[in-house]
Amino acid sequence: MAAGAPTDALAARKHLEVHGWIPKKAEAFRHLPPPPAAAWLGEGAPVAASPEDGWSLQSLPGSTDGAVEVRWFDAADAAQRAELFASLPAPADDEAAPFAWAHRALVRTGLRLRVSAGESFLRLDRTPVAGVEAPLLLVELAPGASCVLLEAHAASTVGPQVQNLQVHVQLARGARLQHLRHVPAGGTDRIAHHLHARLDEDAQYAQALLATGSDYHLQRNVVVLQGARAAARIDGVLLAAGNTLEQQILSRHNATHTRSGAEVLALASGGARVIGNALTHMAPGCDEAEARQKLAGIPIAGNPRIVLRPHLEIHHDQVQASHGATWGALPEEALFFARQRGLDEAAAKALILEGLARAALARGVDDDALPEALRLDAALTDAVARHLATAQAKEKAHG
Amino acid sequence: MNTSQPVLQVEELRVAIGEREVLRGTSLAIQPGSVAVLMGANGSGKSTLGLALAGHPRYQVQGGSARFAGADLLAMNVEERARAGLFLSFQAPPDIPGVKNNLFIRTALNAVRESRGEAPLDAFDFLGQARSSAKRVGLPDAMLGRPVNDGFSGGERKRNELLQLALLKPRLAILDEIDSGMDVDGVRAVVELIASLRQQGTAFLIVSHYLQMIESLEPDAVLRLADGRIAQSGGLDLAREIARTGYASQPAAVEA
Numbered sequence: 001m002a003a004g005a006p007t008d009a010l011a012a013r014k015h016l017e018v019h020g021w022i023p024k025k026a027e028a029f030r031h032l033p034p035p036p037a038a039a040w041l042g043e044g045a046p047v048a049a050s051p052e053d054g055w056s057l058q059s060l061p062g063s064t065d066g067a068v069e070v071r072w073f074d075a076a077d078a079a080q081r082a083e084l085f086a087s088l089p090a091p092a093d094d095e096a097a098p099f100a101w102a103h104r105a106l107v108r109t110g111l112r113l114r115v116s117a118g119e120s121f122l123r124l125d126r127t128p129v130a131g132v133e134a135p136l137l138l139v140e141l142a143p144g145a146s147c148v149l150l151e152a153h154a155a156s157t158v159g160p161q162v163q164n165l166q167v168h169v170q171l172a173r174g175a176r177l178q179h180l181r182h183v184p185a186g187g188t189d190r191i192a193h194h195l196h197a198r199l200d201e202d203a204q205y206a207q208a209l210l211a212t213g214s215d216y217h218l219q220r221n222v223v224v225l226q227g228a229r230a231a232a233r234i235d236g237v238l239l240a241a242g243n244t245l246e247q248q249i250l251s252r253h254n255a256t257h258t259r260s261g262a263e264v265l266a267l268a269s270g271g272a273r274v275i276g277n278a279l280t281h282m283a284p285g286c287d288e289a290e291a292r293q294k295l296a297g298i299p300i301a302g303n304p305r306i307v308l309r310p311h312l313e314i315h316h317d318q319v320q321a322s323h324g325a326t327w328g329a330l331p332e333e334a335l336f337f338a339r340q341r342g343l344d345e346a347a348a349k350a351l352i353l354e355g356l357a358r359a360a361l362a363r364g365v366d367d368d369a370l371p372e373a374l375r376l377d378a379a380l381t382d383a384v385a386r387h388l389a390t391a392q393a394k395e396k397a398h399g
Numbered sequence: 400m401n402t403s404q405p406v407l408q409v410e411e412l413r414v415a416i417g418e419r420e421v422l423r424g425t426s427l428a429i430q431p432g433s434v435a436v437l438m439g440a441n442g443s444g445k446s447t448l449g450l451a452l453a454g455h456p457r458y459q460v461q462g463g464s465a466r467f468a469g470a471d472l473l474a475m476n477v478e479e480r481a482r483a484g485l486f487l488s489f490q491a492p493p494d495i496p497g498v499k500n501n502l503f504i505r506t507a508l509n510a511v512r513e514s515r516g517e518a519p520l521d522a523f524d525f526l527g528q529a530r531s532s533a534k535r536v537g538l539p540d541a542m543l544g545r546p547v548n549d550g551f552s553g554g555e556r557k558r559n560e561l562l563q564l565a566l567l568k569p570r571l572a573i574l575d576e577i578d579s580g581m582d583v584d585g586v587r588a589v590v591e592l593i594a595s596l597r598q599q600g601t602a603f604l605i606v607s608h609y610l611q612m613i614e615s616l617e618p619d620a621v622l623r624l625a626d627g628r629i630a631q632s633g634g635l636d637l638a639r640e641i642a643r644t645g646y647a648s649q650p651a652a653v654e655a
Contacts, residue, residue: 332456333493339477340453340487341507341563342514348478351506355497355546362497 008081012104013041021098028095031275031307032246035190035216040102040164042132054129055111055137057122064118067145073110075136084110084136088168089196096220099192103134103166110136113149115175120147123374127154132162139167141175141203150374152182160188160215167195171203173227178365179207182379185214187243192218201227201255206234208364209247210357210376212383213240213272220248225258225289233261235364237357239383240304241390242270248277249293253319256287265360266297267353267384268304269391278323279311286316293323298330300353301391346388354384404469406431406571406602407452412463413627414444414451420461421447423627427604429571434593434603436613436638439624440646445606446490448624449573453487454480468570482514484570488560488577494548500559501529501543508566528566536561536588553580561592568596573604578612590615610642 021037022029057070073084091100113122126135141147155161171177185191191214197205211219217240223232236247251260264276278293297306310323330352338348357380362368371377405428414422421444429435439445451458452465454477465472467483475483495503509519520528529543538558548556557580564572574593578586586609593603593616607613613621614635621638623631625646631637 331493334495336453336455336477337489337493338495338503338507340481341503341567342478342481342511343507344478344510345476347506347510351498351503352495355495357497359497359546 009105012101016098016101016105019098019101022095026095028248028277032216032218032244032273034099034192034218037098037102039162039190040099040106040132040134040192042106042130042162053109054127054133054135056125056127057113058124060121060123063120063122067116067118067120068122069114069116071112071114073112075107075110084112084138087138087140087170092222096194099164099194100166103136103164103194106132106134106164107136107166108134110138112138112140115139115141115145115147117142117145120145122147123150123152125152125154128156128161128163131159134164134166137165137167138170139177140170141172141177143172144174145172146176148178148180148370148374150180150182150376152379153184155184155186156189160190161186162190163192165193167193169195169197169205171197171199171205173200174202175200176204177206178367178370179205180361180365180371180374180376181207181209181211182376183209183211183217183219184379184383185212185217187214189214190216192216193220195221197221197223197232199223199225199227199230199232202229203227204230205232206365208361208371208376209234209236210361210380210383211236211238211245211247212387213238213243213245213274215243217243217245218248219246220250222250222252223260224252224254225260226254228255229257230255231259233263233364233366235261235263235360236265236276237360237380238264238266238274238276239387240266240268240272240274241387242272242302242394244273246275246277249279251280251291253280253282253286253289253291256285257289258286259290261292263294263360263363264296264308265357266295266306266308267300267357267387268297268306269300269387270302270304270394272302272304273307274304275307275309276325277309279313280321280323281313282316282319282321284315287318289316289319291319291321295325297325297327298353298356299327300330300349300388301395346392350384350388353388354381357384403431405429406468407472407604408466409452410464412448412451412465413461414447415459415461416447416457421627422451424463425624425628427622427629429602429604430619431570431602432597432600433619434597434605434616435620435622436616436618437604437606437622437624438608438638438641443624444627445624446575449487449575449604449606452480452573453477453485478510482511486564486567486569486572488557488564488572488574490575490579492548492556492560494546494551496546496549498547499543500545500547501526503547504529504563504566507563511567529562532562532565536565536592537584538562554582554585557581558585558588561588564596565592568599569601571602571604572596573606575606576608577605578607578609586612610638613638
């Protein structure tokens, strides 16, 4: 390890020691307090053998030749580490900051994707390489560039996984990123993904997330709409059967005519705890900004706890904002309709649930065909089937 | 009318929604391949009869019996009734976001086929049949690839019901105001489909207020439901009389 890198990592660790971990009563985390700092620092955990470990990138047909520059960074090397972090903001002074400091203390590798122009279709797979890891992903789009990115995580097959992932997305003027994310956690995994996106003028960011519950699973998104007319939309489909899952979507409008949308569909069963947390902040001067939040929770079986928290902080008059949260059962008429056509109750439920989730994902990226084309659709079918099977097994076990 | 054993025999059926008894002793019989038209004022229980026979969980059977193709219909769950060949077209068919129409109908059709011990249709064979039936009922091909009833107009929803009817070929179809929201071509498609399926043995119980369509159907019976009972039965003359004078002047149901 080059000189300098340990100092930086040790400084991050020191920062954590001095400032402490996330307090149990921290507002942003009060419904699902994260495991303590030690869990994310991974003392004694094996490190990745090489920077490339874990990530696998594929350019799909239709991509503009030479538009994507891929670079892996070894964060143990001082020079590379300095370059890696040069373009990133320091950890924000917010309640999630301890995760960022823990990440800096542990990060070993970083992957940067730079899309310079044209259109790119990318598939990025991530396989865990260590019991405790802190991967780093940077996605940067140059002015006018367009990219469809499927980020697919594999659940650990070798035991409990602890993963503190930081993703930084930077979209220059007029750039467009459609980001499909699939995070199927293993039951005993502890997952915390933090996505920070910054959008310049006319940039567009759209995310569709499919995630499943685990011992601890947090998906936190902070989107800053910095330039005029920037638009962001994040839709999440959360499935938890007897375990936990939280999605946080924070949208900051800092310019005029900006638009944001947050939609969460939480499907929960057994004793699951699922939290959908949307916070939109509109700064003074955001003329004609628009924000929409729609959070929905459907208990499938058992007695899950679904917490939906839509929040708006508006500091300007000339804006439009709406928010809503609904808790409800599966649509009874649709269920009866499907059964009246011959489907048994379980098949009808699965079909309707899958449909609701598929529609939510398609809305996220504003494209009906994209989830299917990138096989996120197949992952969804699998996830819903597993969820219902788990819920049914747990119901039987409890009589 | 065919004089074999009725495909549906309802005796003294009493059905409640919550605390309110809507059907108060409805009796009727429908023969295979026959068409019966059910008329009645708003709130007389026409939709309740269809939904109760189909097994909707909100409609509680308080008494009476219903035999379907010789079996106890009321002992079956919703899907068992459907698989036995009972089809209900909905007055307001619900949408199912995110589920493509062709996938939904194929899944339903294959569930019914499986229950009859028939091999499932693969996507290719199904699509051929679905396209042909869609054309027959005037539903554009593109509707097959869209989510079930999502964004469909009222008429398109009804045509989609007809499409499912054409593909499922049930023993008995209960059509609840299938003509409402339909244009002239749609009503013609309804009449033609009913005539065709009737030839193949499907029986129909049709709820309608539209005399012109009722006349086109050449029904075997016209029934008038009032206060939860069959108050009158007859032929087309009864339908014409109701169209002329309305329900208010009709005799009340005879107390049992």
